[in-house]
Amino acid sequence: MNTLFDLGLVKDRIFETIVSTYDSNGEPNAAPMGVMTDGVQRLIIEPYITTQTYRNLVLHRCAVVNITSEPVIYYETSFKEDDPDKRAFLNLFEKADLINAPRLRDADAYIEVKVRQIDVKKGRAKVLCGIEKVYPVAKIPPKAYCRAPFAVIESIIHATKIKVFLSNGEKERTKELINLVKHYGVLVRKTAPDSVYTNMMKGILEKIEAWTKAKKRFT
Ligand SMILES: Cc1cc2nc3c(=O)[nH]c(=O)nc-3n(C[C@H](O)[C@H](O)[C@H](O)COP(=O)(O)O)c2cc1C
Structure with missing residues:
Protein backbone atom coordinates (compact mmCIF):
# COMPACT_ATOMS: atom_id res chain seq x y z
CA MET A 1 0.00 0.00 0.00
CA ASN A 2 1.19 3.55 -0.76
CA THR A 3 2.05 5.76 2.20
CA LEU A 4 1.91 9.52 2.82
CA PHE A 5 5.68 9.51 2.36
CA ASP A 6 5.22 8.29 -1.25
CA LEU A 7 3.34 11.54 -1.95
CA GLY A 8 6.10 13.64 -0.37
CA LEU A 9 4.26 14.32 2.90
CA VAL A 10 6.75 14.42 5.74
CA LYS A 11 6.30 15.07 9.46
CA ASP A 12 5.67 18.55 10.89
CA ARG A 13 5.37 20.40 7.59
CA ILE A 14 2.18 22.02 6.33
CA PHE A 15 1.02 20.86 2.92
CA GLU A 16 -1.72 22.67 1.06
CA THR A 17 -4.44 20.33 -0.18
CA ILE A 18 -8.12 20.35 -1.04
CA VAL A 19 -10.40 18.50 1.35
CA SER A 20 -13.59 17.11 -0.17
CA THR A 21 -16.62 15.93 1.79
CA TYR A 22 -20.37 15.37 1.45
CA ASP A 23 -22.83 17.68 3.22
CA SER A 24 -26.04 16.61 4.98
CA ASN A 25 -27.87 16.41 1.60
CA GLY A 26 -25.14 14.24 0.09
CA GLU A 27 -23.90 17.16 -2.03
CA PRO A 28 -20.14 17.34 -2.64
CA ASN A 29 -18.12 20.16 -1.10
CA ALA A 30 -14.43 20.98 -1.34
CA ALA A 31 -12.19 23.58 0.23
CA PRO A 32 -8.46 24.21 0.34
CA MET A 33 -7.01 23.22 3.72
CA GLY A 34 -3.49 22.89 5.05
CA VAL A 35 -2.75 19.41 6.45
CA MET A 36 0.07 17.94 8.48
CA THR A 37 1.18 14.40 9.29
CA ASP A 38 2.50 13.35 12.69
CA GLY A 39 4.74 10.82 10.95
CA VAL A 40 2.71 7.71 11.80
CA GLN A 41 0.39 7.59 8.81
CA ARG A 42 -2.14 9.98 10.30
CA LEU A 43 -3.20 13.40 9.04
CA ILE A 44 -4.30 16.46 10.96
CA ILE A 45 -6.75 18.87 9.31
CA GLU A 46 -7.49 22.18 11.07
CA PRO A 47 -10.74 23.67 9.77
CA TYR A 48 -12.34 26.69 11.42
CA ILE A 49 -15.63 25.59 12.92
CA THR A 50 -17.47 28.12 10.74
CA THR A 51 -16.55 26.14 7.60
CA GLN A 52 -18.80 23.70 5.77
CA THR A 53 -15.86 21.29 5.71
CA TYR A 54 -15.85 21.18 9.51
CA ARG A 55 -19.60 20.47 9.66
CA ASN A 56 -19.24 17.72 7.04
CA LEU A 57 -16.30 16.11 8.86
CA VAL A 58 -18.31 16.02 12.08
CA LEU A 59 -21.30 14.53 10.27
CA HIS A 60 -19.73 11.87 8.02
CA ARG A 61 -16.39 11.42 9.80
CA CYS A 62 -14.46 10.95 6.57
CA ALA A 63 -12.97 12.97 3.70
CA VAL A 64 -10.70 12.85 0.69
CA VAL A 65 -7.53 14.92 0.90
CA ASN A 66 -6.86 15.80 -2.75
CA ILE A 67 -3.29 16.56 -3.79
CA THR A 68 -2.85 19.19 -6.51
CA SER A 69 -0.82 22.28 -7.26
CA GLU A 70 -3.21 23.48 -9.97
CA PRO A 71 -4.25 27.09 -9.15
CA VAL A 72 -7.53 26.78 -11.08
CA ILE A 73 -8.70 24.05 -8.69
CA TYR A 74 -7.77 26.20 -5.68
CA TYR A 75 -9.66 29.11 -7.21
CA GLU A 76 -12.82 27.12 -8.02
CA THR A 77 -12.99 25.52 -4.58
CA SER A 78 -12.26 28.79 -2.73
CA PHE A 79 -14.75 31.05 -4.49
CA LYS A 80 -17.78 28.79 -4.75
CA GLU A 81 -20.07 31.84 -4.75
CA ASP A 82 -18.95 32.48 -8.38
CA ASP A 83 -21.06 29.47 -9.42
CA PRO A 84 -24.34 29.89 -7.50
CA ASP A 85 -26.25 27.05 -9.22
CA LYS A 86 -23.10 24.89 -8.68
CA ARG A 87 -23.39 23.27 -12.12
CA ALA A 88 -19.69 23.53 -12.97
CA PHE A 89 -18.68 22.98 -9.34
CA LEU A 90 -20.51 19.65 -8.95
CA ASN A 91 -18.92 18.43 -12.14
CA LEU A 92 -15.51 18.54 -10.46
CA PHE A 93 -16.29 15.46 -8.36
CA GLU A 94 -16.57 11.69 -8.51
CA LYS A 95 -17.03 9.16 -5.73
CA ALA A 96 -14.07 8.03 -3.65
CA ASP A 97 -13.05 4.35 -3.65
CA LEU A 98 -13.49 3.26 -0.03
CA ILE A 99 -15.20 5.97 1.95
CA ASN A 100 -18.39 8.05 1.83
CA ALA A 101 -16.83 11.19 0.37
CA PRO A 102 -16.31 12.71 -3.07
CA ARG A 103 -12.92 13.22 -4.70
CA LEU A 104 -11.79 15.78 -7.27
CA ARG A 105 -11.54 14.23 -10.76
CA ASP A 106 -8.49 16.30 -11.71
CA ALA A 107 -6.32 15.87 -8.62
CA ASP A 108 -2.87 14.27 -8.93
CA ALA A 109 -3.31 11.98 -5.93
CA TYR A 110 -5.83 11.12 -3.23
CA ILE A 111 -5.71 10.32 0.45
CA GLU A 112 -8.93 8.80 1.75
CA VAL A 113 -9.23 9.39 5.49
CA LYS A 114 -11.51 8.55 8.39
CA VAL A 115 -11.87 10.89 11.36
CA ARG A 116 -10.52 9.44 14.61
CA GLN A 117 -10.75 12.43 16.95
CA ILE A 118 -11.89 16.06 16.91
CA ASP A 119 -10.76 18.72 19.41
CA VAL A 120 -11.88 22.35 19.19
CA LYS A 121 -9.97 25.32 20.59
CA LYS A 122 -10.71 29.01 19.96
CA GLY A 123 -12.99 28.38 17.00
CA ARG A 124 -10.61 26.05 15.20
CA ALA A 125 -10.79 22.26 15.16
CA LYS A 126 -7.96 19.78 15.18
CA VAL A 127 -9.24 16.78 13.25
CA LEU A 128 -7.05 13.72 13.60
CA CYS A 129 -7.56 11.30 10.71
CA GLY A 130 -6.52 7.73 10.03
CA ILE A 131 -5.47 6.79 6.51
CA GLU A 132 -7.69 4.40 4.55
CA LYS A 133 -6.07 4.62 1.13
CA VAL A 134 -3.30 6.62 -0.56
CA TYR A 135 -3.15 6.56 -4.34
CA PRO A 136 -1.48 8.69 -6.97
CA VAL A 137 -3.42 8.91 -10.23
CA ALA A 138 -0.98 10.77 -12.36
CA LYS A 139 2.63 10.25 -13.18
CA ILE A 140 3.41 13.94 -13.08
CA PRO A 141 5.62 15.10 -15.94
CA PRO A 142 8.52 17.42 -15.14
CA LYS A 143 7.48 21.07 -14.99
CA ALA A 144 9.76 24.09 -15.37
CA TYR A 145 9.28 26.56 -12.53
CA CYS A 146 7.16 29.62 -13.27
C1 LIG B 1 -4.28 27.03 0.30
C2 LIG B 1 -5.35 27.35 1.33
C3 LIG B 1 -5.27 26.73 2.58
C4 LIG B 1 -6.28 26.93 3.53
N1 LIG B 1 -6.19 26.30 4.75
C5 LIG B 1 -7.23 26.40 5.63
C6 LIG B 1 -7.21 25.66 6.85
O1 LIG B 1 -6.25 24.95 7.17
N2 LIG B 1 -8.30 25.77 7.67
C7 LIG B 1 -9.39 26.54 7.33
O2 LIG B 1 -10.38 26.56 8.10
N3 LIG B 1 -9.41 27.27 6.20
C8 LIG B 1 -8.38 27.20 5.32
N4 LIG B 1 -8.41 27.91 4.15
C9 LIG B 1 -9.60 28.74 3.86
C10 LIG B 1 -10.77 27.85 3.41
O3 LIG B 1 -10.44 27.11 2.25
C11 LIG B 1 -11.98 28.78 3.08
O4 LIG B 1 -12.42 29.38 4.27
C12 LIG B 1 -13.12 28.03 2.45
O5 LIG B 1 -14.04 28.98 1.96
C13 LIG B 1 -13.87 27.08 3.37
O6 LIG B 1 -14.86 26.45 2.59
P1 LIG B 1 -16.02 25.57 3.20
O7 LIG B 1 -16.87 26.49 4.05
O8 LIG B 1 -16.77 25.04 2.01
O9 LIG B 1 -15.38 24.47 4.02
C14 LIG B 1 -7.39 27.78 3.22
C15 LIG B 1 -7.44 28.42 1.97
C16 LIG B 1 -6.43 28.22 1.04
C17 LIG B 1 -6.53 28.91 -0.30
Missing part, protein backbone atom coordinates in the same frame (compact mmCIF):
# COMPACT_ATOMS: atom_id res chain seq x y z
CA ARG A 147 6.40 32.05 -10.42
CA ALA A 148 2.86 32.85 -11.56
CA PRO A 149 0.93 29.74 -10.41
CA PHE A 150 2.47 29.92 -6.96
CA ALA A 151 1.75 33.64 -6.67
CA VAL A 152 -1.90 32.92 -7.55
CA ILE A 153 -2.22 30.23 -4.85
CA GLU A 154 -0.61 32.56 -2.27
CA SER A 155 -3.07 35.27 -3.31
CA ILE A 156 -6.05 32.91 -2.91
CA ILE A 157 -4.83 32.05 0.61
CA HIS A 158 -4.51 35.77 1.43
CA ALA A 159 -7.93 36.51 -0.09
CA THR A 160 -9.69 33.94 2.11
CA LYS A 161 -8.01 35.58 5.13
CA ILE A 162 -8.81 39.12 3.97
CA LYS A 163 -12.51 38.19 3.85
CA VAL A 164 -12.37 37.09 7.50
CA PHE A 165 -10.19 40.02 8.70
CA LEU A 166 -12.50 42.51 6.98
CA SER A 167 -15.57 41.08 8.68
CA ASN A 168 -13.74 41.15 12.05
CA GLY A 169 -12.67 44.77 11.49
CA GLU A 170 -8.94 43.89 11.63
CA LYS A 171 -7.80 46.87 9.55
CA GLU A 172 -4.00 46.54 9.81
CA ARG A 173 -3.92 42.84 8.90
CA THR A 174 -6.35 43.46 6.04
CA LYS A 175 -4.18 46.26 4.65
CA GLU A 176 -1.03 44.18 4.93
CA LEU A 177 -2.54 41.26 2.99
CA ILE A 178 -4.14 43.49 0.33
CA ASN A 179 -0.69 44.97 -0.34
CA LEU A 180 0.74 41.46 -0.72
CA VAL A 181 -1.99 40.46 -3.18
CA LYS A 182 -1.33 43.63 -5.18
CA HIS A 183 2.37 42.75 -5.22
CA TYR A 184 1.55 39.26 -6.54
CA GLY A 185 -0.72 40.86 -9.14
CA VAL A 186 2.26 42.74 -10.54
CA LEU A 187 4.42 39.61 -10.42
CA VAL A 188 1.83 37.52 -12.29
CA ARG A 189 1.36 40.19 -14.97
CA LYS A 190 5.13 40.23 -15.45
CA THR A 191 5.78 36.46 -15.51
CA ALA A 192 2.59 35.24 -17.25
CA PRO A 193 0.84 38.07 -19.10
CA ASP A 194 -2.51 37.32 -20.80
CA SER A 195 -2.86 33.94 -19.10
CA VAL A 196 -5.32 32.04 -16.94
CA TYR A 197 -3.18 33.30 -14.02
CA THR A 198 -3.71 37.00 -14.83
CA ASN A 199 -7.46 36.30 -15.16
CA MET A 200 -7.57 34.69 -11.72
CA MET A 201 -5.58 37.56 -10.19
CA LYS A 202 -8.07 40.00 -11.73
CA GLY A 203 -10.92 37.96 -10.18
CA ILE A 204 -9.23 37.94 -6.76
CA LEU A 205 -8.59 41.71 -6.78
CA GLU A 206 -12.19 42.39 -7.89
CA LYS A 207 -13.52 40.24 -5.05
CA ILE A 208 -11.36 42.05 -2.50
CA GLU A 209 -12.60 45.39 -3.81
CA ALA A 210 -16.24 44.24 -3.61
CA TRP A 211 -15.79 42.93 -0.02
CA THR A 212 -14.10 46.22 0.98
CA LYS A 213 -16.91 48.30 -0.56
CA ALA A 214 -19.60 46.15 1.08
CA LYS A 215 -17.85 46.51 4.44
CA LYS A 216 -17.72 50.31 4.03
CA ARG A 217 -21.43 50.40 3.09
CA PHE A 218 -22.43 48.57 6.26
CA THR A 219 -20.20 50.45 8.72
Whole structure:
Protein backbone atom coordinates (compact mmCIF):
# COMPACT_ATOMS: atom_id res chain seq x y z
CA MET A 1 0.00 0.00 0.00
CA ASN A 2 1.19 3.55 -0.76
CA THR A 3 2.05 5.76 2.20
CA LEU A 4 1.91 9.52 2.82
CA PHE A 5 5.68 9.51 2.36
CA ASP A 6 5.22 8.29 -1.25
CA LEU A 7 3.34 11.54 -1.95
CA GLY A 8 6.10 13.64 -0.37
CA LEU A 9 4.26 14.32 2.90
CA VAL A 10 6.75 14.42 5.74
CA LYS A 11 6.30 15.07 9.46
CA ASP A 12 5.67 18.55 10.89
CA ARG A 13 5.37 20.40 7.59
CA ILE A 14 2.18 22.02 6.33
CA PHE A 15 1.02 20.86 2.92
CA GLU A 16 -1.72 22.67 1.06
CA THR A 17 -4.44 20.33 -0.18
CA ILE A 18 -8.12 20.35 -1.04
CA VAL A 19 -10.40 18.50 1.35
CA SER A 20 -13.59 17.11 -0.17
CA THR A 21 -16.62 15.93 1.79
CA TYR A 22 -20.37 15.37 1.45
CA ASP A 23 -22.83 17.68 3.22
CA SER A 24 -26.04 16.61 4.98
CA ASN A 25 -27.87 16.41 1.60
CA GLY A 26 -25.14 14.24 0.09
CA GLU A 27 -23.90 17.16 -2.03
CA PRO A 28 -20.14 17.34 -2.64
CA ASN A 29 -18.12 20.16 -1.10
CA ALA A 30 -14.43 20.98 -1.34
CA ALA A 31 -12.19 23.58 0.23
CA PRO A 32 -8.46 24.21 0.34
CA MET A 33 -7.01 23.22 3.72
CA GLY A 34 -3.49 22.89 5.05
CA VAL A 35 -2.75 19.41 6.45
CA MET A 36 0.07 17.94 8.48
CA THR A 37 1.18 14.40 9.29
CA ASP A 38 2.50 13.35 12.69
CA GLY A 39 4.74 10.82 10.95
CA VAL A 40 2.71 7.71 11.80
CA GLN A 41 0.39 7.59 8.81
CA ARG A 42 -2.14 9.98 10.30
CA LEU A 43 -3.20 13.40 9.04
CA ILE A 44 -4.30 16.46 10.96
CA ILE A 45 -6.75 18.87 9.31
CA GLU A 46 -7.49 22.18 11.07
CA PRO A 47 -10.74 23.67 9.77
CA TYR A 48 -12.34 26.69 11.42
CA ILE A 49 -15.63 25.59 12.92
CA THR A 50 -17.47 28.12 10.74
CA THR A 51 -16.55 26.14 7.60
CA GLN A 52 -18.80 23.70 5.77
CA THR A 53 -15.86 21.29 5.71
CA TYR A 54 -15.85 21.18 9.51
CA ARG A 55 -19.60 20.47 9.66
CA ASN A 56 -19.24 17.72 7.04
CA LEU A 57 -16.30 16.11 8.86
CA VAL A 58 -18.31 16.02 12.08
CA LEU A 59 -21.30 14.53 10.27
CA HIS A 60 -19.73 11.87 8.02
CA ARG A 61 -16.39 11.42 9.80
CA CYS A 62 -14.46 10.95 6.57
CA ALA A 63 -12.97 12.97 3.70
CA VAL A 64 -10.70 12.85 0.69
CA VAL A 65 -7.53 14.92 0.90
CA ASN A 66 -6.86 15.80 -2.75
CA ILE A 67 -3.29 16.56 -3.79
CA THR A 68 -2.85 19.19 -6.51
CA SER A 69 -0.82 22.28 -7.26
CA GLU A 70 -3.21 23.48 -9.97
CA PRO A 71 -4.25 27.09 -9.15
CA VAL A 72 -7.53 26.78 -11.08
CA ILE A 73 -8.70 24.05 -8.69
CA TYR A 74 -7.77 26.20 -5.68
CA TYR A 75 -9.66 29.11 -7.21
CA GLU A 76 -12.82 27.12 -8.02
CA THR A 77 -12.99 25.52 -4.58
CA SER A 78 -12.26 28.79 -2.73
CA PHE A 79 -14.75 31.05 -4.49
CA LYS A 80 -17.78 28.79 -4.75
CA GLU A 81 -20.07 31.84 -4.75
CA ASP A 82 -18.95 32.48 -8.38
CA ASP A 83 -21.06 29.47 -9.42
CA PRO A 84 -24.34 29.89 -7.50
CA ASP A 85 -26.25 27.05 -9.22
CA LYS A 86 -23.10 24.89 -8.68
CA ARG A 87 -23.39 23.27 -12.12
CA ALA A 88 -19.69 23.53 -12.97
CA PHE A 89 -18.68 22.98 -9.34
CA LEU A 90 -20.51 19.65 -8.95
CA ASN A 91 -18.92 18.43 -12.14
CA LEU A 92 -15.51 18.54 -10.46
CA PHE A 93 -16.29 15.46 -8.36
CA GLU A 94 -16.57 11.69 -8.51
CA LYS A 95 -17.03 9.16 -5.73
CA ALA A 96 -14.07 8.03 -3.65
CA ASP A 97 -13.05 4.35 -3.65
CA LEU A 98 -13.49 3.26 -0.03
CA ILE A 99 -15.20 5.97 1.95
CA ASN A 100 -18.39 8.05 1.83
CA ALA A 101 -16.83 11.19 0.37
CA PRO A 102 -16.31 12.71 -3.07
CA ARG A 103 -12.92 13.22 -4.70
CA LEU A 104 -11.79 15.78 -7.27
CA ARG A 105 -11.54 14.23 -10.76
CA ASP A 106 -8.49 16.30 -11.71
CA ALA A 107 -6.32 15.87 -8.62
CA ASP A 108 -2.87 14.27 -8.93
CA ALA A 109 -3.31 11.98 -5.93
CA TYR A 110 -5.83 11.12 -3.23
CA ILE A 111 -5.71 10.32 0.45
CA GLU A 112 -8.93 8.80 1.75
CA VAL A 113 -9.23 9.39 5.49
CA LYS A 114 -11.51 8.55 8.39
CA VAL A 115 -11.87 10.89 11.36
CA ARG A 116 -10.52 9.44 14.61
CA GLN A 117 -10.75 12.43 16.95
CA ILE A 118 -11.89 16.06 16.91
CA ASP A 119 -10.76 18.72 19.41
CA VAL A 120 -11.88 22.35 19.19
CA LYS A 121 -9.97 25.32 20.59
CA LYS A 122 -10.71 29.01 19.96
CA GLY A 123 -12.99 28.38 17.00
CA ARG A 124 -10.61 26.05 15.20
CA ALA A 125 -10.79 22.26 15.16
CA LYS A 126 -7.96 19.78 15.18
CA VAL A 127 -9.24 16.78 13.25
CA LEU A 128 -7.05 13.72 13.60
CA CYS A 129 -7.56 11.30 10.71
CA GLY A 130 -6.52 7.73 10.03
CA ILE A 131 -5.47 6.79 6.51
CA GLU A 132 -7.69 4.40 4.55
CA LYS A 133 -6.07 4.62 1.13
CA VAL A 134 -3.30 6.62 -0.56
CA TYR A 135 -3.15 6.56 -4.34
CA PRO A 136 -1.48 8.69 -6.97
CA VAL A 137 -3.42 8.91 -10.23
CA ALA A 138 -0.98 10.77 -12.36
CA LYS A 139 2.63 10.25 -13.18
CA ILE A 140 3.41 13.94 -13.08
CA PRO A 141 5.62 15.10 -15.94
CA PRO A 142 8.52 17.42 -15.14
CA LYS A 143 7.48 21.07 -14.99
CA ALA A 144 9.76 24.09 -15.37
CA TYR A 145 9.28 26.56 -12.53
CA CYS A 146 7.16 29.62 -13.27
CA ARG A 147 6.40 32.05 -10.42
CA ALA A 148 2.86 32.85 -11.56
CA PRO A 149 0.93 29.74 -10.41
CA PHE A 150 2.47 29.92 -6.96
CA ALA A 151 1.75 33.64 -6.67
CA VAL A 152 -1.90 32.92 -7.55
CA ILE A 153 -2.22 30.23 -4.85
CA GLU A 154 -0.61 32.56 -2.27
CA SER A 155 -3.07 35.27 -3.31
CA ILE A 156 -6.05 32.91 -2.91
CA ILE A 157 -4.83 32.05 0.61
CA HIS A 158 -4.51 35.77 1.43
CA ALA A 159 -7.93 36.51 -0.09
CA THR A 160 -9.69 33.94 2.11
CA LYS A 161 -8.01 35.58 5.13
CA ILE A 162 -8.81 39.12 3.97
CA LYS A 163 -12.51 38.19 3.85
CA VAL A 164 -12.37 37.09 7.50
CA PHE A 165 -10.19 40.02 8.70
CA LEU A 166 -12.50 42.51 6.98
CA SER A 167 -15.57 41.08 8.68
CA ASN A 168 -13.74 41.15 12.05
CA GLY A 169 -12.67 44.77 11.49
CA GLU A 170 -8.94 43.89 11.63
CA LYS A 171 -7.80 46.87 9.55
CA GLU A 172 -4.00 46.54 9.81
CA ARG A 173 -3.92 42.84 8.90
CA THR A 174 -6.35 43.46 6.04
CA LYS A 175 -4.18 46.26 4.65
CA GLU A 176 -1.03 44.18 4.93
CA LEU A 177 -2.54 41.26 2.99
CA ILE A 178 -4.14 43.49 0.33
CA ASN A 179 -0.69 44.97 -0.34
CA LEU A 180 0.74 41.46 -0.72
CA VAL A 181 -1.99 40.46 -3.18
CA LYS A 182 -1.33 43.63 -5.18
CA HIS A 183 2.37 42.75 -5.22
CA TYR A 184 1.55 39.26 -6.54
CA GLY A 185 -0.72 40.86 -9.14
CA VAL A 186 2.26 42.74 -10.54
CA LEU A 187 4.42 39.61 -10.42
CA VAL A 188 1.83 37.52 -12.29
CA ARG A 189 1.36 40.19 -14.97
CA LYS A 190 5.13 40.23 -15.45
CA THR A 191 5.78 36.46 -15.51
CA ALA A 192 2.59 35.24 -17.25
CA PRO A 193 0.84 38.07 -19.10
CA ASP A 194 -2.51 37.32 -20.80
CA SER A 195 -2.86 33.94 -19.10
CA VAL A 196 -5.32 32.04 -16.94
CA TYR A 197 -3.18 33.30 -14.02
CA THR A 198 -3.71 37.00 -14.83
CA ASN A 199 -7.46 36.30 -15.16
CA MET A 200 -7.57 34.69 -11.72
CA MET A 201 -5.58 37.56 -10.19
CA LYS A 202 -8.07 40.00 -11.73
CA GLY A 203 -10.92 37.96 -10.18
CA ILE A 204 -9.23 37.94 -6.76
CA LEU A 205 -8.59 41.71 -6.78
CA GLU A 206 -12.19 42.39 -7.89
CA LYS A 207 -13.52 40.24 -5.05
CA ILE A 208 -11.36 42.05 -2.50
CA GLU A 209 -12.60 45.39 -3.81
CA ALA A 210 -16.24 44.24 -3.61
CA TRP A 211 -15.79 42.93 -0.02
CA THR A 212 -14.10 46.22 0.98
CA LYS A 213 -16.91 48.30 -0.56
CA ALA A 214 -19.60 46.15 1.08
CA LYS A 215 -17.85 46.51 4.44
CA LYS A 216 -17.72 50.31 4.03
CA ARG A 217 -21.43 50.40 3.09
CA PHE A 218 -22.43 48.57 6.26
CA THR A 219 -20.20 50.45 8.72
C1 LIG B 1 -4.28 27.03 0.30
C2 LIG B 1 -5.35 27.35 1.33
C3 LIG B 1 -5.27 26.73 2.58
C4 LIG B 1 -6.28 26.93 3.53
N1 LIG B 1 -6.19 26.30 4.75
C5 LIG B 1 -7.23 26.40 5.63
C6 LIG B 1 -7.21 25.66 6.85
O1 LIG B 1 -6.25 24.95 7.17
N2 LIG B 1 -8.30 25.77 7.67
C7 LIG B 1 -9.39 26.54 7.33
O2 LIG B 1 -10.38 26.56 8.10
N3 LIG B 1 -9.41 27.27 6.20
C8 LIG B 1 -8.38 27.20 5.32
N4 LIG B 1 -8.41 27.91 4.15
C9 LIG B 1 -9.60 28.74 3.86
C10 LIG B 1 -10.77 27.85 3.41
O3 LIG B 1 -10.44 27.11 2.25
C11 LIG B 1 -11.98 28.78 3.08
O4 LIG B 1 -12.42 29.38 4.27
C12 LIG B 1 -13.12 28.03 2.45
O5 LIG B 1 -14.04 28.98 1.96
C13 LIG B 1 -13.87 27.08 3.37
O6 LIG B 1 -14.86 26.45 2.59
P1 LIG B 1 -16.02 25.57 3.20
O7 LIG B 1 -16.87 26.49 4.05
O8 LIG B 1 -16.77 25.04 2.01
O9 LIG B 1 -15.38 24.47 4.02
C14 LIG B 1 -7.39 27.78 3.22
C15 LIG B 1 -7.44 28.42 1.97
C16 LIG B 1 -6.43 28.22 1.04
C17 LIG B 1 -6.53 28.91 -0.30
